[in-house]
Amino acid sequence: xxxxxxxxxRDICQxxxxxxxxxxVDSQVTMMFWYRQQPGQSLTLIATAxxxxxxxxxSGFVIDKFPISRPNLTFSTLTVSNMSPEDSSIYLxxxxxxxxxxxxxxxxxxxxxxxx
Amino acid sequence: AQSVTQLDSQxxxxxxxxxxxxxxxxxxxxxYLFWYxxxxxxxxxxxxxxxxxSTLVKGINGFEAEFNKSQTSFHLRKPSVHISDTAEYFCxxxxxxxxxxxxxxxxxxxxxx
Numbered sequence: 714x715x716x717x718x719x720x721x722x723r724d725i726c727q728x729x730x731x732x733x734x735x736x737x738v739d740s741q742v743t744m745m746f747w748y749r750q751q752p753g754q755s756l757t758l759i760a761t762a763x764x765x766x767x768x769x770x771x772s773g774f775v776i777d778k779f780p781i782s783r784p785n786l787t788f789s790t791l792t793v794s795n796m797s798p799e800d801s802s803i804y805l806x807x808x809x810x811x812x813x814x815x816x817x818x819x820x821x822x823x824x825x826x827x828x829x
Numbered sequence: 830a831q832s833v834t835q836l837d838s839q840x841x842x843x844x845x846x847x848x849x850x851x852x853x854x855x856x857x858x859x860x861y862l863f864w865y866x867x868x869x870x871x872x873x874x875x876x877x878x879x880x881x882x883s884t885l886v887k888g889i890n891g892f893e894a895e896f897n898k899s900q901t902s903f904h905l906r907k908p909s910v911h912i913s914d915t916a917e918y919f920c921x922x923x924x925x926x927x928x929x930x931x932x933x934x935x936x937x938x939x940x941x942x
Contacts, residue, residue: 756930758931817875
């Protein structure tokens with residue numbers, strides 16, 4: 714299993730500013746994922762972050778808006794840039810763990826962002 | 830393209846009654862299927878998963894799900910619910926060799942005392 718922590722747990726930000734969310738894992742993992750959960754909706758994958766390479770973004774998400782860093786195998790950051798009220802969401806990081814026959818994804822507690 | 834459909838956005842159930850939360854999927858390749866639970870103001874917790882083998886999988890908190898390939902379904906069941914089961918439940922899939930999860934829209938389970 715993997716234990717994931719995120720900072721901050723919640724924040725209220727003004728439009729036009731940026732917020733960096735940190736994700737820390739208690740073990741080394743190859744792949745980390747960032748998801749967005751808009752109010753009352755399901756989770757949408759923003760990007761996949763591998764250590765030592767550029768993050769891979771899903772359709773509708775761009776690096777200029779959501780830059781990601783992955784400096785080592787236990788840590789990643791997601792920045793929400795030039796925020797607008799539409800960015801108000803819960804942002805979750807997750808990691809995969811296990812083998813082909815015991816595969817799981819573990820999720821952090823999330824960062825609840827409100828943009829005013 | 831693959832997708833997950835949870836037709837019931839909300840399911841109210843009396844305490845100690847059985848419950849079934851429905852999940853259907855669409856994929857052109859073999860899938861792994863998951864059910865996650867999200868308690869209020871918390872992150873996601875894995876309830877159970879189907880990777881291969883027996884189509885009936887048992888998870889935590891007394892939940893189980895059955896993989897039905899012909900009906901492309903993975904419904905979640907519990908024979909007797911408790912107040913503590915009040916939460917949002919998400920069905921998700923991934924493909925072999927592709928770890929990205931595709932989530933359904935979620936089902937809010939409300940337990941009525």
